[in-house]
Amino acid sequence: MSRIDVRKTYKLYIGGAFPRSESGHSYVVHDSKGAFVANASLASRKDARDAVIAARKAFGGWSARTAYNRAQILYRVAEVMEDRRPQFVQAVVQSEGLSSAKAERVVDEAIDRLVWYAGWADKITQVVGGANPVAGPFFNISTPEPTGVVAVLAPQQSSLLGLVSVVAPAIVTGNTVVVVSSYERPLPAVTFSEVLATSDVPGGVVTS
């Protein structure tokens, strides 16, 4: 008798934990060919509120970390993603219907993009900030600061690369985010949140 596989439950990611929707709702996720893949949690308004509260709570600590520390953590996310590359390739193939070779390129690009943004943490201030030579005996400097909690509506089509491209710049500069992942293609986002949860990203920095 062939082995019966153990299927994964896809849940929300809020404040460092993986809860189901408080509403008890889920919806069916299909692969690119229309076959059943999983029941994903359908987040309610209350879940969204909880997510924002978690993100707000995390903002103070995350934005107060040194840029160097945030850079290292983002780089760590890239490391852990590289480690789980085959899983991401499979998830992208499944949800976007790409060939394996194309999906590999998408995943590589997503990882490299994280590395690119990691490097910005301690450079953005040097590139866009600076001393302003005001005409008076005053010292005047400008420095970019994080906005706070950022609501991210992730691209619908690009389930992984699109997601990484909108989340990374927000968190590397000290914001915390609440992500609404692609409705049709949510599973890579859930897997990505598992990477975040195991990469020293504090709970609540990213919730989805």
Added chain:
Amino acid sequence: MPTGQGSSATGAPVVSADFSDITRTDASLRGFLHGLPGVDQVGAEARAASLGTRSIKTTAKEFAIDLAIRMVDLTTLEGQDTHGKVRALAAKAMHPDPADPTCPMTAAVCVYPDMVATAREVLGDSGVNVAAVATAFPSGRAALDIKLADTSDAVEAGADEIDMVIDRGAFLSGRYKDVYDEIVAVREACGPAHLKVIFETGELQTYDNVRRASWLAMMAGAHFIKTSTGKVQPAATLPVTMIMLEAVRDFRAQTGQMVGVKPAGGIRTSKDAIKYLVMVNEVAGQDWLDPDWFRFGASTLLNDLLMQRTKMKTGRYSGPDYFTLD
């Protein structure tokens, strides 16, 4: 016991300091206290952290652990305290490790005033002192006559040491004279008992305030200055204690008088305690390495010290069941 009089660092005759010009009015007090050198927060915290990296091993660790046990004010300050609990605590203070007669006693037992008689009864003349918190501990929000009554009550019941709280509201609003007068009055109400003055540094917030409060209390005649009640977070920290150790060091350099320091609250492990002792040694100096001049206000710390002490002697750790509950 502290005498309030130490020999000065150089061995020269003790100068009796006269602060009467300074302590006359709020304005004169403010002028003096705000004229003390400022504290740079980043620098002070870096220095405290760097002292915390000292590595204390073998013989030095043995010495430190026994010293720390002798410096513990074994404390219970809960609404649920009972006479039974206080008796048990007092017994433990006298024999922290019943299985090992070489284990030293703690310095004192610290309780609320209504428990002083019970503690006194158990401790007798064992050498372990009875300390009582007083003056509407922990908030200090009561009229002066009530605070003084609270104090005399504890002293009459047999307290050797009184741990008072300052009026933080008065301090933060700049009414330094009120704070000063209150300490002077409580010290008088203490009679023969020794006075520890609690600042509640978690409420004073800045290191500048901690330094000012230290001088205010020392000028008012405190025998000890103490960080916290244990009821407010943060309680004792290394940098706050360092600022206070600098203050007693400078006070002795100026007046010849030694004042003790007591961090209280949040010190739970031997490792923490040893960091404090390193700081005492290197900031105030070795003269303060004595239960007469340095105390730990703690409850759970003692068992960790005992566990480490046993580990040093036997080479292995014992589970918590091998150490008595208090």
Added chain:
Amino acid sequence: MTSPFEYAPAPESRSIVDIKPSYGLFINGEFVDGHGKAFKTISPATEEVLAEVAEADEADVEKAVKAARKAYDKVWGPMPGRERAKYLYRIARIIQERGRELAVLESLDNGKPIKESRDVDIPTVAAHFFYYAGWADKLEYSGFGSTPLGVAGQVIPWNFPLLMLAWKIAPALACGNTVVLKPAETTPLTALLFAEICQQADLPPGVVNIVTGAGDTGRALVSHPDVDKVAFTGSTDVGRAIAKAVAGTDKKVTLELGGKAANIVFDDAPIDQAVEGIVNGIFFNQGHVCCAGSRLLVQESVAEEVLDRLKRRMSTLRVGDPLDKNTDIGAINSAEQLARIRELSDIGEAEGAGRWSPACDLPSNGFWFPPTLFTGVTQAHRIAREEIFGPVLSVLTFRTPSEAVEKANNTPYGLSAGVWTDKGSRILHMANQLRAGVVWANTFNKFDPTSPFGGYKESGYGREGGRHGLEAYLKGGVK
């Protein structure tokens, strides 16, 4: 007076480091024999021979430069920045992973206390690689273009062996250059361990080449015609010779040379922290720091109080075994340097300055000098003008802020300065007036990869660190 609380020895274990009996040169990704006369590197704390190290002669340097040129033309130059970045991130990570090993080796070979190599040097090295890794794919945002220079010849000193290596190699590689680096002859071992790290990171051969040796090797490197860029950190005398050697060529040069920094304490300073800053300013790394706060300028009204506190604090400094975790001051790096410190200190005494050191037992073997201060020093004393590069502080006084500025700037050097005051506006004013590349306020000797570092006047030219540090390794930079 002995304290009852004597700290028992707390030595860091040496066993983490596997020092080989002999080391070759690292050329084109491999360790090869050198053709010069091999030399010994010793532990300055015990004079124990640690290893024998190859000396690179002209032919070896030629080979190294050739390897670097080839790697630049074929591999590293054409490689996209984002791929270069990933190599640098790898190196940063391996340095973090092998941090304790590097720290122990650095302390053994250099003599600096383990707590410094462990808590300052090695973490800063990793941070430097991490920071410049991030620039490799962002050069178009640097403001200096994104075209590398080619092959860089780099010569570094013995005071921060691995950190100076990082300051040189990280930005060079990030910008797409390849390097030939010569570590100091008394401290080559961590650079050779770094070569191993390059191998572990699978860095393409020839991108980093390490040639060991002394002055002759360095001369061969900087004067090699196929070197496009010379970067040097060390003494002003050698820097001057290098500037002469490359004059008239199209080599780009950056020099980071000596210093005689003023650490200025105003009467409203946070005194206890200022005392810490003075101690950190001059006794950090045995005073072997080009930006050391070797001249204390203290306002007369608080001079006595500051000195009393400083002396008390100096009495708690622990001098001894660099590998003991409680050591604050380690060994002087070499017999030659010790002789220089002794000579200048004796001159200070002969010129009438008051010499003071706390009582301290110095080990009988190795090279040691107690923390020392001189009072009654004026701008006319040699110990106020010449770089001693040791744990020796000259104390001068001033009366007004403008006098402090004049005295601080009255030196041929201009690398760093410190200002201690509770008054924010005074800090900014002083920073503006002081002719020093770095001005620290209420702190001293703090290094961060994001912050550019470099000197005015005889302290050199060019900046290392930060966005500005890229300029020295890009064609878009000022020539």
